[in-house]
Amino acid sequence: MFNEYFTMSEEQAIQYAKEKLTIFDENEALACKEIGDGNLNYIFKVFSTESDRSIIIKQSGPVARISDEFKLSPDRNRIEYEILKYQDELAPGLVPKVYQYDPIMNCTVMDDLSDHVIMRTEMINRKQFPKFSQDITDFMVKTLLLTTDVCLEHKHKKDLVKNFINPELCEISEDLVYTEPFSDNNNRNDVFPPNTAWVEEHLYGDDALKLETAKLKFEFMNNAQSLVHGDLHTGSIFVKEDSTKIIDPEFAFYGPMGYDVGNVIANLIFTWANADAYGDAVHKAWVEKTIVEVVDLFREKFLTTWAEKATEYTANYKGFNEAYLESVLKDTSAVTGLESIRRTVGLAHVKDITMIEDAEKRARAERMVMMAGKRFIMERGAFLTGADFLNVIKGVESQF
Amino acid sequence: MFNEYFTMSEEQAIQYAKEKLTIFDENEALACKEIGDGNLNYIFKVFSTESDRSIIIKQSGPVARISDEFKLSPDRNRIEYEILKYQDELAPGLVPKVYQYDPIMNCTVMDDLSDHVIMRTEMINRKQFPKFSQDITDFMVKTLLLTTDVCLEHKHKKDLVKNFINPELCEISEDLVYTEPFSDNNNRNDVFPPNTAWVEEHLYGDDALKLETAKLKFEFMNNAQSLVHGDLHTGSIFVKEDSTKIIDPEFAFYGPMGYDVGNVIANLIFTWANADAYGDAVHKAWVEKTIVEVVDLFREKFLTTWAEKATEYTANYKGFNEAYLESVLKDTSAVTGLESIRRTVGLAHVKDITMIEDAEKRARAERMVMMAGKRFIMERGAFLTGADFLNVIKGVESQF
Numbered sequence: 001m002f003n004e005y006f007t008m009s010e011e012q013a014i015q016y017a018k019e020k021l022t023i024f025d026e027n028e029a030l031a032c033k034e035i036g037d038g039n040l041n042y043i044f045k046v047f048s049t050e051s052d053r054s055i056i057i058k059q060s061g062p063v064a065r066i067s068d069e070f071k072l073s074p075d076r077n078r079i080e081y082e083i084l085k086y087q088d089e090l091a092p093g094l095v096p097k098v099y100q101y102d103p104i105m106n107c108t109v110m111d112d113l114s115d116h117v118i119m120r121t122e123m124i125n126r127k128q129f130p131k132f133s134q135d136i137t138d139f140m141v142k143t144l145l146l147t148t149d150v151c152l153e154h155k156h157k158k159d160l161v162k163n164f165i166n167p168e169l170c171e172i173s174e175d176l177v178y179t180e181p182f183s184d185n186n187n188r189n190d191v192f193p194p195n196t197a198w199v200e201e202h203l204y205g206d207d208a209l210k211l212e213t214a215k216l217k218f219e220f221m222n223n224a225q226s227l228v229h230g231d232l233h234t235g236s237i238f239v240k241e242d243s244t245k246i247i248d249p250e251f252a253f254y255g256p257m258g259y260d261v262g263n264v265i266a267n268l269i270f271t272w273a274n275a276d277a278y279g280d281a282v283h284k285a286w287v288e289k290t291i292v293e294v295v296d297l298f299r300e301k302f303l304t305t306w307a308e309k310a311t312e313y314t315a316n317y318k319g320f321n322e323a324y325l326e327s328v329l330k331d332t333s334a335v336t337g338l339e340s341i342r343r344t345v346g347l348a349h350v351k352d353i354t355m356i357e358d359a360e361k362r363a364r365a366e367r368m369v370m371m372a373g374k375r376f377i378m379e380r381g382a383f384l385t386g387a388d389f390l391n392v393i394k395g396v397e398s399q400f
Numbered sequence: 401m402f403n404e405y406f407t408m409s410e411e412q413a414i415q416y417a418k419e420k421l422t423i424f425d426e427n428e429a430l431a432c433k434e435i436g437d438g439n440l441n442y443i444f445k446v447f448s449t450e451s452d453r454s455i456i457i458k459q460s461g462p463v464a465r466i467s468d469e470f471k472l473s474p475d476r477n478r479i480e481y482e483i484l485k486y487q488d489e490l491a492p493g494l495v496p497k498v499y500q501y502d503p504i505m506n507c508t509v510m511d512d513l514s515d516h517v518i519m520r521t522e523m524i525n526r527k528q529f530p531k532f533s534q535d536i537t538d539f540m541v542k543t544l545l546l547t548t549d550v551c552l553e554h555k556h557k558k559d560l561v562k563n564f565i566n567p568e569l570c571e572i573s574e575d576l577v578y579t580e581p582f583s584d585n586n587n588r589n590d591v592f593p594p595n596t597a598w599v600e601e602h603l604y605g606d607d608a609l610k611l612e613t614a615k616l617k618f619e620f621m622n623n624a625q626s627l628v629h630g631d632l633h634t635g636s637i638f639v640k641e642d643s644t645k646i647i648d649p650e651f652a653f654y655g656p657m658g659y660d661v662g663n664v665i666a667n668l669i670f671t672w673a674n675a676d677a678y679g680d681a682v683h684k685a686w687v688e689k690t691i692v693e694v695v696d697l698f699r700e701k702f703l704t705t706w707a708e709k710a711t712e713y714t715a716n717y718k719g720f721n722e723a724y725l726e727s728v729l730k731d732t733s734a735v736t737g738l739e740s741i742r743r744t745v746g747l748a749h750v751k752d753i754t755m756i757e758d759a760e761k762r763a764r765a766e767r768m769v770m771m772a773g774k775r776f777i778m779e780r781g782a783f784l785t786g787a788d789f790l791n792v793i794k795g796v797e798s799q800f
Contacts, residue, residue: 149621154574155567157621165562167555174554179713207718214714215723221549221557224622313579314614318607323615 002105005074007061010034013044016057020102021109023055024048040064040072040250045112054114056096059107060250072168074106076250079166081108083227083252091142094135095246113245116238123234123271124351126283133293135244136237136264141301144257147227150324151309161224166253169230170221173251178217181342182210188347194363195370199345202374212377216334224254232263233339233350234271258331261298262376265291265332266339269372269393270352273365276397277356291393292386295332299325299385330381336389337376340369364400371396402505405474407461410434413444416457420502421509423455424448440464440472440650445512454514456496459507460650472568474506476650479566481508483627483652491542494535495646513645516638523634523671524751526683533693535644536637536664541701544657547627550724551709561624566653569630570621573651578617581742582610588747594763595770599745602774612777616734624654632660633739633750634667658731661698662776665691665732666739669772669793670752673765676797677756691793692786695732699725699785730781736789737776740769764800771796 002016010032017023017030024030029049036043040060047054060077081101088095096111122129149157180187184204191199203209229236230251238245268291275284306321314320343350344366353369356362375392376383383389402416410432417423417430424430429449436443440460447454460477481501488495496511522529549557580587584604591599603609629636630651638645668691675684706721714720743750744766753769756762775792776783783789 149618154621155571158565158567158570162562162565165558167558170558171555183713185713210714210717211719211723214717214720217714218549218625218724221554222624224624225618313583313585314610314617317610317614319611320614323611324618 002102005061005104005106007042008044008057008059008105008107010044013046013057013059016105016107017046017055021055021099023099024053025051028053038248040076045114047112054112055099056110056112057107058110059105061106076166076169077101077106077108078103079164079252080248080250083164083249084108084110086227087139087143087246087249090146091139094139094142094244095249113238113247116240116243116245118235119237119239120234120267120271120351122239124274124355126271126275126278126280128283128286129239129241129244131242132239132244133290133297136246137294137297137301139244139246140232140257140260140264140298141305144226144228144260145302145305146309147254148225148257150306150312150315153311160227161254164227164253166230166251169251170253170255173230174217174221176346176348177338177342178213178220181338181346182213189345190347190349191345192362192366194359195345195366198367198370202370203341203345206374209374209377212334213338216338216377219256219331219334220259223256226254226257227252228255228257228260230255230259232260233343234267235350256331256335257328258333259335261294261328261332262335262337263339264294265336265389266343266373267350267352268294269336269340269369270343270350272393273369274352274356276368277358277361277365288390288393292390295329295386295389299329302328326381326384329384333376333380333383333389337373337378337380340373340376344370344373368393368396368400371399402502405461405504405506407442408444408457408459408505408507410444413446413457413459416505416507417446417455421455421499423499424453425451428453438648440476445514447512454512455499456510456512457507458510459505461506476566476569477501477506477508478503479564479652480648480650483564483649484508484510486627487539487543487646487649490546491539494539494542494644495649513638513647516640516643516645518635519637519639520634520667520671520751522639524674524755526671526675526678526680528683528686529639529641529644531642532639532644533690533697536646537694537697537701539644539646540632540657540660540664540698541705544626544628544660545702545705546709547654548625548657550706550712550715553711560627561654564627564653566630566651569651570653570655573630574617574621576746576748577738577742578613578620581738581746582613589745590747590749591745592762592766594759595745595766598767598770602770603741603745606774609774609777612734613738616738616777619656619731619734620659623656626654626657627652628655628657628660630655630659632663633743634664634671635750656731656735657728658733659735661694661728661732662735662737663739664694665736665789666743666773667750667752668694669736669740669769670743670750672793673769674752674756676768677758677761677765688790688793692790695729695786695789699729702728726781726784729784733776733780733783733789737773737778737780740773740776744770744773768793768796768800771799 013032014030031049032044032046035045042059044057060074062074063071084095084098099109101108182203229249236248272287372392414430414432431449432444432446435445442459444457460474462474463471484495484498499509501508582603629649636648672687702725772792
């Protein structure tokens with residue numbers, strides 16, 4: 001029955017699990033719930049009603065679930081399967097295990113992580129996760145530095161570049177992150193009305209800013225540095241007290257390493273702005289500490305891993321590790337700024353900001369985030385430590 | 401007989417032309433001469449002894465012709481065929497026409513350009529070509545700018561990146577251009593003995609220079625900017641009085657645009673150094689004028705073509721065309737320097753220099769070229785016009 005593609009129902013997902021997987025006993029009673037809340041895919045949780053066994057089947061059709069008109073190659077499912085397998089080798093324990101990929105049904109079978117919660121939700125609940133900065137920097141240094149020409153044989157790395165070329169999902173980022181937030185022409189922006197005039201003046205009207213975003217867009221499109229996750233916001237991270245799992249790498253491609261690091265920092269800034277708006281000093285302090293740790297642990301692990309794993313001959317030239325790291329932190333700063341801005345004015349908002357009910361507080365939160373974002377873009381290269389990043393945020397806080 | 405790969409003899413190439421091509425009449429008497437002088441491929445010129453019809457069959461085996469142990473994927477023949485077809489659309493008349501590609505015999509059939517002469521040979525004969533700077537800048541602006549994200553739909557451009565990933569031939573450049581000339585460890589350098597001490601001090605011993613070459617190597621490996629020729633020296637250019645044809649694009653891949661422009665300039669510098677050594681003021685003056693024209697015409701045509709052909713939305717942002725061009729000229733300067741140095745001390749020399757019989761004059765020529773090369777690397781970004789480039793050359797001339 002699964003010889004030709006169709007979008008599965010919950011019943012059919014159970015059938016699929018029975019026919020195609022060996023994880024459940026033959027006559028085990030199974031149930032299924034479709035738990036996807038994204039725009040693109042279907043996520044079937046198939047679970048035993050007799051044991052604690054369960055599994056996720058993630059299906060990606062030829063069209064997005066939000067609209068038949070929004071066509072996307074199901075190749076993203078292959079990319080996701082292959083990269084999850086690879087990331088599990090590079091950074092064991094930090095991604096869900098994948099078991100099989102079915103190119104006909106366009107689905108991937110993977111661990112059920114129902115005991116974890118999406119990090120954005122937990123941030124909105126203002127919970128703290130003591131292992132987070134260690135885990136996320138482990139994940140980033142291992143998946144990013146180890147996939148560069150610093151550590152990989154260059155011909156093999158080029159095969160990976162080829163394998164992970166991802167035109168459609170990159171196009172989404174090119175438009176939504178790099179173009180539309182800065183353009184008053186033909187965009188899908190969704191600006192919070194109290195900030196309309198601000199956005200027109202400080203984004204659409206700032207030619208110097210726009211010029212830098214154009215340079216950064218080309219950096220995003222051309223710099224095949226590292227196998228990036230490509231969508232590493234707090235909605236792509238599952239957490240529980242003692243565990244962090246990075247999911248949804250369907251945007252993965254060879255791009256600038258700083259793209260991932262900057263996404264993590266920007267999304268921490270959103271939860272910081274939320275804590276600020278609600279006057280939660282404890283969570284705010286934890287987030288500030290976490291931002292500093294993410295940058296500084298990334299720096300530290302990057303240099304240690306370079307020393308241990310670099311295979312490229314020139315990697316040992318005096319000062320090259322530091323110079324390379326500085327360029328990564330420059331990109332990190334830029335992307336922190338781009339993500340801060342695009343999630344505020346662009347098509348895809350974050351709940352950390354939109355849930356702020358008091359209009360004045362929300363407007364202030366947005367302007368702080370965007371103002372910091374502009375500095376991260378315009379002065380990228382000037383921020384090289386956790387303290388530098390934090391200073392930008394504390395700087396805009398004192399301005400508003 | 402051509403159902404399975406074998407390296408053809410001249411007789412078999414005639415047979416191939418009779419069986420597989422329609423260019424000759426059925427009973428036309430044919431002759432063949434293998435005219436390849438490179439290290440990798442066989443070039444069969446098959447010609448009629450009754451008419452003026454002739455054709456080139458270029459065959460690339462699974463091993464290089466210089467050594468069975470030097471294995472290279474015959475995929476380079478497909479790349480060459482596809483890029484020649486594409487370049488002929490982009491820059492009509494500036495590359496040989498290709499007629500067919502045979503993936504079994506790994507050969508491409510193309511125009512016979514026997515009425516042209518390899519430009520390096522003509523430079524050594526100190527002939528001048530009045531159309532050269534116009535033609536080469538036409539070729540570069542059209543094949544380079546038109547294949548970037550400035551002018552191409554980005555998903556289509558990513559398909560081209562994928563199609564032209566060229567691991568083996570890129571590795572040759574990574575090693576021979578970016579690594580070995582600056583390293584006294586495990587290299588295949590071939591240093592002219594009178595310059596050994598100079599090279600040890602000013603190349604192998606210069607940590608600041610080495611650091612910059614490492615950054616540039618990563619730029620070469622990662623910056624998928626434009627579909628570059630990848631080997632655009634004067635040995636890859638056929639000229640006659642009124643015609644220029646760019647050949648041998650088997651090193652083509654998506655890389656930094658400045659790689660091609662810098663190769664052209666460096667190879668003009670070699671003929672300049674040759675004319676200097678032999679006291680040929682006329683040729684030297686023509687080369688100086690040509691270097692200035694190549695840079696300035698490239699600038700001018702780049703900006704005109706950008707204005708006419710850019711499709712990317714951000715390409716119209718104020719100042720982005722100039723900023724982009726400056727970064728191309730920065731790369732151009734760096735590659736001018738790298739090629740100047742690697743052709744002097746590295747494995748692959750140029751006849752313009754090696755033919756200088758007087759050891760003192762040759763040593764001086766080499767040092768001028770390498771000294772200019774170092775400035776082009778270390779001060780890249782400072783040279784934005786033809787006059788700027790020429791000043792570097794005139795500067796080293798006055799130093800020695």
